[in-house]
Each structure stands twice: as C-alpha cells, then as structure tokens.
Amino acid sequence: xxxGAATREAIVGRALxxxxxxxxxxxxxxxxxxxxxxxxxxxxxxxxSKEALQLAVLEEAIERFRLRVIEPSLAQARGRPxxxxxxxxxxxxxxxxxxxxxxxxxxxxxxxDDRPPGAVRNRLVESQSAWHDTLARVAADLPRGGPAPAxxxxxxxxxxxxxSLAFQQQAQLFRAANARVRAEEAISRLLDDAEEAL
Numbered sequence: 001x002x003x004g005a006a007t008r009e010a011i012v013g014r015a016l017x018x019x020x021x022x023x024x025x026x027x028x029x030x031x032x033x034x035x036x037x038x039x040x041x042x043x044x045x046x047x048x049s050k051e052a053l054q055l056a057v058l059e060e061a062i063e064r065f066r067l068r069v070i071e072p073s074l075a076q077a078r079g080r081p082x083x084x085x086x087x088x089x090x091x092x093x094x095x096x097x098x099x100x101x102x103x104x105x106x107x108x109x110x111x112x113d114d115r116p117p118g119a120v121r122n123r124l125v126e127s128q129s130a131w132h133d134t135l136a137r138v139a140a141d142l143p144r145g146g147p148a149p150a151x152x153x154x155x156x157x158x159x160x161x162x163x164s165l166a167f168q169q170q171a172q173l174f175r176a177a178n179a180r181v182r183a184e185e186a187i188s189r190l191l192d193d194a195e196e197a198l
Contacts, residue, residue, distance in 0.1 A: 008046045008056075010036060015057045017100045023111045024054040024120060054120050061104045062127045069093055070134060078141045080191055086138060087160070087187050091180060094168050102172055105131075106165060132157050142191065145198030152197060159190055 014036055015027055029050065033043040047053040069092075073085035094103045105128060112121040136153040148156075167183035170176040 004046075007038070007042075011038075011043060011046055011053075012056050012060045015053055016060055016104065019054075019057050020096070020100045020102045020104050020107060023107050024057060025111050027053060027057070029053065051119060055123060057104075058108070058120065058123055058127070065093060065105075065131075070131075074134075074138075078138075080142060080195065083135075083138050083142060083191060084187075086135065087184075090164060091167060091183065094164065095171065095180070103164075103168055106168055132161070135160060139194065142194040143198040144195050148194070148197055156190065156194055160187065163187055163190070 011032070015032055018032065018035075019027055027050065029043055029047070030040055032053075033040045036043075047056065069086065069089040073082060073089055076082040076085040094106075096102060105124070108120075108124050109128070112124055115121050132154075135157045136150070139153040139156045140147045140150075142148060142156075163183050163186045166186075167179055170179035170182065176182075
C-alpha cells in the first residue's frame with residue numbers, strides 16, 4: 001500500500017473509533033490530526049472538509065459491516081440459520097471491540113434523524129434501508145408454511161431493529177451484564193413466531 005493510501009486508511013480508522021463514541025458531528029480535524037501525529041494541513045491533504053471525512057468514515061463502517069456481518073451470514077442455510085447468523089453477528093458488531101464499543105449507525109441515526117437531506121444523512125438512510133431490505137429478504141424464508149408476505153417481513157424487521165436498539169441501550173447506557181441474554185431471548189421468541197406465521 002502506498003504511503004498516502006496507508007495514511008488515509010489510518011485517518012479513517014481512527015476517526016471511526018472516535019465517531020462511535022462522539023458521533024460524526026463530534027469529529028474534529030485538529031484533535032484527530034494530533035492523535036495520529038499528523039499536522040492539520042497533512043490531514044486536510046486527504047480530506048478537504050469535515051463532511052468528506054464523515055462520508056469516508058460512514059463508507060468504511062458500511063464496508064466493515066458488509067464483511068463482518070452480512071456476507072458470512074448469507075453463506076448460511078436459508079431460513080432460521082441465516083437469520084440467526086445475521087443477528088448474532090449484528091450483536092457482535094454492537095458489542096464491538098474494547099476501543100470501539102457501540103454501533104456507529106445507531107449513533108449517527110440519532111445525530112442526523114431530524115436533519116434536512118444532505119450527503120451524510122442521505123448515505124446513512126441509503127445504507128440502513130439496504131440493511132433492512134436484507135433482513136426482510138431473509139425473513140421471507142422463515143415461515144415453515146412458505147414465503148412470508150412483504151408486510152409481515154417489514155413488521156418483523158421493525159421488531160428486530162427495536163430489539164437491537166434496546167440491546168445497545170442496555171449494554172452501553174445501563175452496562176447491564178445480561179443485555180445480550182435478554183436480547184437473544186427476545187429474538188428467539190420473534191423467530192419462533194415467524195416460523196409458525198403461515
């Protein structure tokens with residue numbers, strides 16, 4: 001990897017770590033440059049604006065999520081095994097690494113949910129819509145009696161996302177030791193019901 005590309009990758013990686021804790025709006029080019037032992041002008045050589053950095057961070061998160069959560073899970077058998085793999089890896093993502101705990105998408109959604117359309121908000125909406133579409137396609141194969149109707153799948157996705165947000169709040173805000181156990185129990189009940197839906 002060329003030095004410029006390696007530097008850019010390091011900037012985006014560090015910014016992603018910070019964004020999980022501070023949000024995309026909390027990113028500041030000066031402190032970010034200091035943390036990487038770069039000059040502010042050196043950082044600006046890679047990202048001409050805060051929005052450009054925010055978009056790069058969001059794209060990095062989307063790519064990591066695809067590689068860590070979506071692709072390995074879609075390799076599982078259709079139906080419940082595939083959905084369970086998606087949810088398990090999704091929860092692993094929320095738990096994160098010791099220096100990056102939480103879900104950048106949940107954090108960013110709270111920041112940008114009431115903003116007017118713009119590059120960052122639009123990309124976030126696009127990425128999360130695609131994730132919900134993936135969950136809905138997998139949900140269609142859950143009922144033992146045949147493919148689930150689209151409206152049923154969308155309702156199930158709504159409830160799955162609700163459990164994930166509750167899990168993040170319990171794990172992050174309340175530091176509840178049993179947060180994942182409770183979330184997995186809620187998911188298990190939803191999937192039990194889905195298998196008998198038709």
